[in-house]
Amino acid sequence: MKKLWYKNAIVYSLDVETFMDSDGDGIGDFQGLTKCLDHLSGIGITCLWLLPFYPSPNRDNGYDVMDYYNVDPRLGTLGDFVEFMHQARERGIRVIVDLVVNHTSIQHPWFQAARKDKHSKYRDFYVWSENPPKFEPKLLMFPNVEDSIWEYDAQAGAYYLHHFYKEQPDLNISNPAVREEICKIMGFWLELGVSGFRIDAAPFLIKGIGIKSADREDLQGFLSEMREFVSSRRGDAVLLAEANVPPEQISAYFGKGDKMHMLFNFLLNQYMFLALARREACILQDGLKTLPDLPGICQWLNFVRHHDELALDRLSQTQQEEVFQAFAPDENMRIYEHGIRRRLPPMMNGERRRIELVYSLMFSLPGTPLLRYGEEIGMGEDLSLPGRNSVRTPMQWSDAPNGGFSNAPANALVRSVIAEGEYGYQRVNVATEQRDPNSLINWMERLIRTRKQCQELGIGSWQILETDEPCVFAHCCESQRAVVVLHNLADRACSVTLKLQDDKCLIDVFGDRQYEPLNNDSGSIPLEAYGYRWFWMNQM
Structure with missing residues (x-):
């Protein structure tokens, strides 16, 4: 293990x-x-x-x-x-x-050498064009800040590709020399004791946008190369990819368990905030059901917030607006068309019960929890x-x-x-x-x-549990033992009924308050407004 x-x-x-x-x-x-x-x-x-x-x-x-x-x-x-x-x-x-490693600084020695001499070995470390092709506006990572993914460099006499700020020229990942250098970088920090890497902007490493010679299959193969290198240097090191992509593209990052170990769970994060805005558990259920099955060695990294904006781009425009109205009603609270630039407590109006509910929910979802x-x-x-x-x-x-x-x-x-x-x-x-x-x-x-x-939440198989309250999200994670977790997304108290096997009983582990022990004969489980309860499920 x-x-x-x-x-x-x-x-x-x-x-x-x-x-x-x-x-x-x-x-x-x-x-x-x-x-x-x-x-x-x-x-x-x-x-x-x-x-x-x-x-x-x-x-x-x-x-x-x-x-x-x-x-x-x-x-x-x-x-x-x-x-x-x-x-x-x-x-x-x-x-x-x-x-x-999607990009460097424009001040990196590689780029300085590349712009000065087109015959330098570093010229092909970046992506150049004398007549850049048209691009789709959706490729701009910072809309309203940058207006193109191509920037003209007078010293080089050509345009260079950049998906982020113009001060961040993209590296040419199709170049074997660049890949070799990336592995050297990983090897250096592994020797200094790190346990792995968070791969920034992972989709741009494998899409090859703007790279004429790029082969999609070859670029995706680089993720396997990275994994093989890291594992050969340190067997327990992990690769965590930042990849906010549609569900059908997720397999490109996990492969058959031979690429990334972990991915940020952007999709479930967005469904979670929509569920909180609507106070409806079915939204969160849909989010979990939308996620693809993972190879056994792979894992989701769940979060409430991280260092960037709270992205909502996987939701429809109507759904985005619901989340905006609930948690970022002012224009100054929003960023880059689909994002919120706030921390959780102000989004919850400082209500301690709601803040606890969100973190209890995130920590109990199948996967590994992240705190900022x-x-x-x-x-x-x-x-x-x-x-x-x-x-x-x-x-x-x-x-x-x-x-x-x-x-x-x-x-x-x-x-x-x-x-x-x-x-x-x-x-x-x-x-x-x-x-x-x-x-x-x-x-x-x-x-x-x-x-x-409750390590079952990280390693166990999960299932959604049906309840008779639409505001209550209930799920179970099971390995050698089972953990059952309930969250009331609404601002009213309620009681829910779960269908359990006759020989099973629930024992409180964690909750928003001290509840009376359950009477297994009644089958009714009380929850306060924004209440949560964690149980171990044991045989009677």
């Missing part, structure tokens, strides 16, 4: 630059992160996903990489990284890092910040100035801390909540502990 550790991991995502500043320059760093490992271990985190920490001009939050083999000097040194890895390993915490930094304390967003930065504010550690993130002057911070209102650091922070036994962070620690005890 060691190689399947990811199936029951508790994953926590963070950006080093906004987590903890150790030297007072206003920027988080690896020494600061290392000091915070006890906090992460204490709440039960078993795997960290680090956003890009490589040298970068930061046009796109570090996703425009200048050097794949180093650490951004603002964040520390390679030595600091190695010490962080050692301390994480001492606490039983694995680390996966972002692998950003700050979710354990209920951080909010800053809509005055541009674009995606609204949900990328510094971690709030205490009620000290700058939320304990840094002792630098406020105007020197890498990003402003939320300092006012209901979600200001004076009210929402780790230190204050740790002293309160009824706080969200203590509830979250209990949720994580319960999830670790």
